Amino acid sequence: MLQSQLFTKTSKDTPKDEVSRNAQLLVRAGFIKKEMAGVYSYLPLGLRVLRKIETIIRDEMNKIGGQEILMPVFHPKENWEKTGRWDTMDDLYKVVDKSAREIALGATHEEIVVPLAKQFISSYKDLPLYTYQIQNKFRMELRAKSGILRGREFMMKDLYSFHIDEKDLDTYYEKAILAYKNIFHSAGIGEKTFLTFASGGSFSKYSHEFQTLADAGEDIIHICDPCNIAINEEIIEEQNECPICGGSNFRKEKAIETGNIFKLKTKFSAPFDLSYKDEKGDNHLVIMGCYGIGLGRLMGAVTEVLADKKGLVWPKAIAPFSVHILSLNQDGEALKIYNALTEKGIEVLLDDRDLRAGEKFADADLIGIPIRVVVSPKSLDAGGVEVRRRNEDESRIISAQALMGFVEE
């Protein structure tokens, strides 16, 4: 894409109404726009990142057998009364129809997916069943000061699994953990992200979170380094030994909860009487698991973890573009290189704007595309183009012919 065509612009000023680093940078770079506290628009660059995260997540969910569906935002009150959460879930938004009928805005989708699964499950032959969606969720957050890390409206992938027994759930749960690890690795924060034991609530000993180390984190985790797992501060008193090695030598860190998975067991199948007949014809409640990950939160976490003083730093897999070409009064030569790369399927942003070099450099650092390619009279004199990776300090001159190899490295 030609940057002269992109309708967004960067801003030098840190927005006054943002205290979180992710929102400050993403707003300045033109990735998002704040509409109200906890509610953002995704602008072209931001949406490109969000869609790439979506694709990574979708691929991993499909690999573990997930069938994608799309459930609505509007939920009938009756469903939430059945689980008792109409009155107890504090952060549920409710809206009233013309006929005075009350409707819940989906804060989570167990109340929809369980009756949906019930329509298709009657026998053990219908199990296991794995289904997921990527959909907006709504939660009445009092403090929505964390940018896209914690929204009132946010996009989430939620997968639900349905099993004949706990053993089958346990096996699938392990597969889901691996899928989640793949997602965090692809998104470039795998090494900073720890499988974390957390409170299981009333229905399970533990739940598991994925916690990504970051100063902006609202959680405290206790890491057992040899086992590469952590324990959430909220259960460290009762669980003061590592569940893997039994050790108690922890490293305490701030972290962002970037994913969570639960063994729901019969918590939601019971109120809807979601059951199946076994081979003998006996009825059993279906055993469930659920697996959530916030797309905006993941994008915000990557921002918090990887950004530096100059701006955003995107890993290749979720960058809005792979290559940022800056033309310094060399639009003809720059366009040639742009065409050569885009013809090979590489996503390129070409800064062809009529601006000073310093402004282009600053914008490139702020936007954070992984590879910067400067085409200038100086670079051409030196025999090619000047390349620099966003996460490295050094730049060097390579020939235009060698650029493709550098990009694909």
Added chain:
Amino acid sequence: MLQSQLFTKTSKDTPKDEVSRNAQLLVRAGFIKKEMAGVYSYLPLGLRVLRKIETIIRDEMNKIGGQEILMPVFHPKENWEKTGRWDTMDDLYKVVDKSAREIALGATHEEIVVPLAKQFISSYKDLPLYTYQIQNKFRMELRAKSGILRGREFMMKDLYSFHIDEKDLDTYYEKAILAYKNIFHSAGIGEKTFLTFASGGSFSKYSHEFQTLADAGEDIIHICDPCNIAINEEIIEEQNECPICGGSNFRKEKAIETGNIFKLKTKFSAPFDLSYKDEKGDNHLVIMGCYGIGLGRLMGAVTEVLADKKGLVWPKAIAPFSVHILSLNQDGEALKIYNALTEKGIEVLLDDRDLRAGEKFADADLIGIPIRVVVSPKSLDAGGVEVRRRNEDESRIISAQALMGFVEE
């Protein structure tokens, strides 16, 4: 995909709570599930159709320069007060936050997109600007009995264009009309869809709708066949001559409004003072257009127009799968053919379920995949597989080798 893995099942019974043909068929075939009046879940087959429609629309919007963004469902009350629609828009859903702050659920997005554009438009150099999104919308419908044709919650593509003057808007408006025609042709209802002159409201002489002929239509249009355009019944008294040829020989038909486009002019730029400086430094209000199309409604319209007594009939471009292989006790041979086709990138559903042939035939007709391939002892004896197009009555035997050619025809 193996049909034995697909978690949805078809149903022989017409759902009692649906009066519209599109919902009756789509529910029976397992494409959608009703959650409440005007609110549906999209199940795996239905979501595949929706995504293909999304891709067709996105491609056409990108071709006319649209830059994709994603605006939120939650809108600040202040924005709707500025346009005066907080009190006047009758079908706006409103929700109250913990702090007693009122929020609108986006019924349309002018109140968000205009301030958003204002952030980036100051000079004539920033124009034109075209941006669009694909997002849920919410409208308080009293009568929500038309299945996915008219939802309380529905997915819509809305594009907004920003111009220096009406002449530039007019030029772009014509481009948008062509893009819309392409969309309806790709979706298989191009010949049944008419550009229709409709009321422009207070700010323009006409708006334009795209109306698709169907018995289920809630609108009446008057078609001028030589000009291939129509006039909406609502303005036929004041506009009783064809705006193209001046004739008055109309054919009256029922139709579904499948798209609409408006010249908004300064209706929304004025309340937000969205203006630009021209070359001389003088200020002018920005001229706007908007262009909407409902994805679910388009899917519902295709259902209404193309379905027959036996079930759904999908055009190739938006079918959930391109080929439906039915294995009649020939799973080995069927799987070979399935693998050969999927390796070529063809999307195939293979009915490998342990069911009687009659049930498989009935399900294939109900689901409506464009090409049915039966692999049976009989077909193999006759030298291959039995192929039939869903929209034709005749079947014939062709060799497995010839199948690829038939599919790509």
